[in-house]
Amino acid sequence: MNYWLVKSEPDAYSWQEQLKNNIEPWTGIRNHQAKKNLQSMKAGDLAFFYHSNVGKEIVGIVRIVKEFYPDPTDPDHKWCCVDVQTVCTVPVPVTLKQIKTIPELQEISLIKQSRLSVMSITPEHWQLLCQLGQVSSQDIDK
DNA sequence: GCCAACGTTGGC
DNA sequence: GCCAACGTTGGC
Numbered sequence: 374m375n376y377w378l379v380k381s382e383p384d385a386y387s388w389q390e391q392l393k394n395n396i397e398p399w400t401g402i403r404n405h406q407a408k409k410n411l412q413s414m415k416a417g418d419l420a421f422f423y424h425s426n427v428g429k430e431i432v433g434i435v436r437i438v439k440e441f442y443p444d445p446t447d448p449d450h451k452w453c454c455v456d457v458q459t460v461c462t463v464p465v466p467v468t469l470k471q472i473k474t475i476p477e478l479q480e481i482s483l484i485k486q487s488r489l490s491v492m493s494i495t496p497e498h499w500q501l502l503c504q505l506g507q508v509s510s511q512d513i514d515k
Numbered sequence: 516g517c518c519a520a521c522g523t524t525g526g527c
Numbered sequence: 528g529c530c531a532a533c534g535t536t537g538g539c
Contacts, residue, residue, distance in 0.1 A: 382525090404524095404534080426525060469526080488524050488533060 376499040377410065377420035378431070378483060379457070380490040388422055388432040391459055396438060400446045400454040407491035412441045414455050419513065421463075421494065421502065423483070430466040431506060434513065435459055460513060463506035477501060 379399060381387070391397060402408055414420075414437045422433040439456035446454075472478045478501065482492035494502070503513075 380525090429526075486533090487526070487531090490524085 375413070375415060375418045376494040376496060377414060377418060377437075378423055378492050378494050379420050379435070380423045380425040382426045383424045383428055384426070388424065388462070391422060391433065391435065391457075392462070394459075396456055396458045398445070398454050399457050400444045402444070402452060402454065402491060404488075404490065406489060408452060410491040410493060411453055411455055413493070414440060416440055419460065419499075420457065425490075428466070429469040431463055431502060432466050433459065433462050434508065461508065463508055465505070465507045467502055467505045471505065472502075475501075475505075 386397075399411070402411060416437055416439065418437040420435050420437065421431045422435050423429075423431050435457040437455055438458045441453040441455050443450045444452040444454040469483070472481070473484065478484070478498060481494065481498055482489055486492065
């Protein structure tokens with residue numbers, strides 16, 4: 374089981390839309406490192422859903438339900454996407470501001486590689502971020 | 516292969 | 528709106 378964080382600008386695609394859609398193809402990734410991460414995702418992996426630009430906070434959790442396949446929005450079929458399914462809303466959104474104040478979280482890619490839109494999260498950081506967001510294990514288990 | 520110019524992302 | 532940090536492009 375791996376853990377991830379994916380970014381979306383709420384103006385383009387928000388958590389509210391994700392809640393409505395439930396299952397959504399995660400398309401439009403046009404960065405090689407982000408693509409590499411997409412291809413490393415396994416069905417069942419969990420990912421934080423982060424609002425970039427507006428909000429700048431972790432607002433939800435999704436599960437990878439379909440592993441990488443060609444991105445239908447890419448005419449060259451060079452890039453790929455995965456399908457994600459809504460798992461739960463993070464009861465208390467974890468803001469970037471808050472993350473920056475926590476010494477244990479200074480090494481996460483969200484801070485160190487601020488432009489990367491699909492990144493891996495260590496199990497330790499995942500647990501800590503879940504605590505901060507007051508996500509209960511039951512929320513995720515179902 | 517180097518590097519300048521340019522474009523994009525995302526925080527502030 | 529600005530800027531830092533990258534990534535990409537194209538001339539040489």
